[in-house]
Amino acid sequence: xxxxxxxxxxxxxxxxxxxxxxxxxxxxxxxxxxxxxxxxxxxxxxxxxxxxxxxxxxxxxxxxxxxxxxxxxxxxxxxxxxxxxxxxxxxxxxxxxxxxxxxxxxxxxxxxxxxxxxxxxxxxxxxxxxxxxxxxxxxxxxxxxxxxxxxxxxxxxxxxxxxxxxxxxxxxxxxxxxxxxxxxxxxxxxxxxxxxxxxxxxxxxxxxxxxxxxxxxxxxxxxxxxxxxxxxxxxxxxxxxxxxxxxxxxxxxxxxxxxxxxxxxxxxxxxxxxxxxxxxxxxxxxxxxxxxxxxxxxxxxxxxxxxxxxxxxx
Numbered sequence: 001x002x003x004x005x006x007x008x009x010x011x012x013x014x015x016x017x018x019x020x021x022x023x024x025x026x027x028x029x030x031x032x033x034x035x036x037x038x039x040x041x042x043x044x045x046x047x048x049x050x051x052x053x054x055x056x057x058x059x060x061x062x063x064x065x066x067x068x069x070x071x072x073x074x075x076x077x078x079x080x081x082x083x084x085x086x087x088x089x090x091x092x093x094x095x096x097x098x099x100x101x102x103x104x105x106x107x108x109x110x111x112x113x114x115x116x117x118x119x120x121x122x123x124x125x126x127x128x129x130x131x132x133x134x135x136x137x138x139x140x141x142x143x144x145x146x147x148x149x150x151x152x153x154x155x156x157x158x159x160x161x162x163x164x165x166x167x168x169x170x171x172x173x174x175x176x177x178x179x180x181x182x183x184x185x186x187x188x189x190x191x192x193x194x195x196x197x198x199x200x201x202x203x204x205x206x207x208x209x210x211x212x213x214x215x216x217x218x219x220x221x222x223x224x225x226x227x228x229x230x231x232x233x234x235x236x237x238x239x240x241x242x243x244x245x246x247x248x249x250x251x252x253x254x255x256x257x258x259x260x261x262x263x264x265x266x267x268x269x270x271x272x273x274x275x276x277x278x279x280x281x282x283x284x285x286x287x288x289x290x291x292x293x294x295x296x297x298x299x300x301x302x303x304x305x306x307x308x309x310x311x312x313x314x
Contacts, residue, residue, distance in 0.1 A: 006047055006048065007042075007048055007062075007063050007066050007067070008042050008043075008045070008047075008066070009039050009042040009043050009066050009069055009070060010069075010070050011043075012039075012043045016074075017040070017043065019074070020036050020039060020040045020043070021040065023036040023077065024036050024037055024040060029078075029079065031079040032077050032078060032079065034055065034057075035065050035069075035076070035077045036077055037055065038051055038055065038057075038062055038065045038066065039065065039066065039069045039077070041054075042062075042066050048062045048063055048066075089130060089133065089137070089141070093129060093130060094141050094144075094145070095145075096129060097120075097124060097129065097138065097141050097142070098141070098142060098145045098147050100115075100120065100123070100124070100129070101115055101120055101142055101147055102147065105119075105123075108123070110123065117135045117138050117139055118135055120138055121133055121134070121135050121138050124138070156296045157296065158294045158295050158296045158297045159295060159296070160294035160295040160296075160297070162294070163294040163295075163297070166292065166293065166294045166297075167294055167297070167300060169291060170267055170291060170293065170300050171300075173265055173267065173291065174230070174302070177230065177231065177265075178263065178265065180262060180263060181262055181263035181264070181265055182229065182230075182231060182259055182262045182263070182264055182265065183230045183231070183265045183267065184227045184228065184229055184230070184255065184264060184265065184266050184267070185227065185228040185230065185266075185267045185268070185301050185302045185303040186225075186226070186227045186228075186251075186266050186267065186268040186274075186303070187226060187268060187269065187298075187301055187303050187304070187307070188223055188224065188225050188226070188243050188271065189223070189224040189225075189226055189237075189307050189310065190221065190222065190223035190224050190243070191221035191222065191223055192221060192222045192223065192224060192239070193217050193219075193220070193221040193222070198211060220241065222239055222240065222241055223239070223240055223241070223242065223243040223247075224237050224238070224239050224240075225237060225238050225240060225243060225247065225248060225251045226238075226303065226306075226307075227251075227255060227266075227303070228302060228303040228306055230302065235303075235306060236254070236255065236258065238250075238251050238254065243273065244273055245272075245273040245276035245278060245279055247273075248273045248274065248276075248279060249276075249278060249279050249282060252266075252279070252282065252283065252288065253282075255288075256286055256288065263287050263288075263289065264287070264288045264289065265289045265291055266283075266288060266289065266290055266291060267291045267293065267300075267301055267302075268290065268291070268292065268293070268301070269292070269293050269298055269301065270292055270293065270295060274290065274292070275290075275292075
């Protein structure tokens with residue numbers, strides 16, 4: 001039996017060679033990448049057996065790619081995926097599956113507080129939505145339509161009748177700090193105490209590190225009163241055993257000494273020590289404006305973002 005004749009790709013132009021090199025560097029589809037390498041190596045004079053050996057492919061595969069490229073050009077590099085078997089579950093039924101998954105099972109007369117994939121599958125079959133369906137198919141349908149397993153969280157809207165006016169005042173101070181003044185965000189962080197806190201870290205695979213669930217506050221707790229200077233991004237703080245109006249007033253006096261010649265605009269929440277008569281009287285006499293946030297709107301205080309990072313890193 002004679003040796004099969006060598007097969008090479010047709011002569012490539014410089015533009016085609018550059019395009020093939022670009023495909024081999026940037027193609028994300030492994031089939032297209034593999035075919036482009038075959039064509040490029042053949043264009044460089046590599047024989048079919050050598051290409052097949054380097055790519056761990058058969059010689060017939062390499063010849064088919066070369067012949068296809070010679071006939072159809074770059075279109076031969078793109079894989080032609082077949083459609084596969086048609087879906088047994090139509091689009092309307094898939095939509096209903098997602099609607100049912102988002103419903104509270106108790107509204108549908110089920111003694112459940114939430115759906116598991118197996119319970120959802122059983123309900124779909126029992127109510128005649130589908131004749132049969134696998135748990136994996138249910139999971140895939142939900143995933144394709146953006147229905148994910150999520151943890152319920154609470155939220156609270158502000159009931160402050162002056163919410164809009166207060167919010168605009170705070171945002172205006174953020175965007176347009178007054179000349180000759182300094183905008184400072186103030187809040188308390190804590191309580192601070194030595195106790196085991198769960199967190200995340202890189203560990204060796206195996207038995208995880210455990211923390212004791214019980215502890216004693218033998219030395220009590222402490223509190224951090226802090227301020228964020230928006231002009232410099234620096235935090236000024238004091239650690240105190242308590243956070244009464246007297247401790248808060250002492251902290252304000254330290255801020256006044258830090259910036260003696262400027263009007264201080266303090267953005268803070270509605271914690272009762274912030275509104276104590278002695279605090280208000282001292283601020284009025286010492287060129288300090290207290291800008292209170294709307295109720296249930298601590299997210300407007302920029303220092304909360306710093307506290308979140310501090311809580312994660314501590």
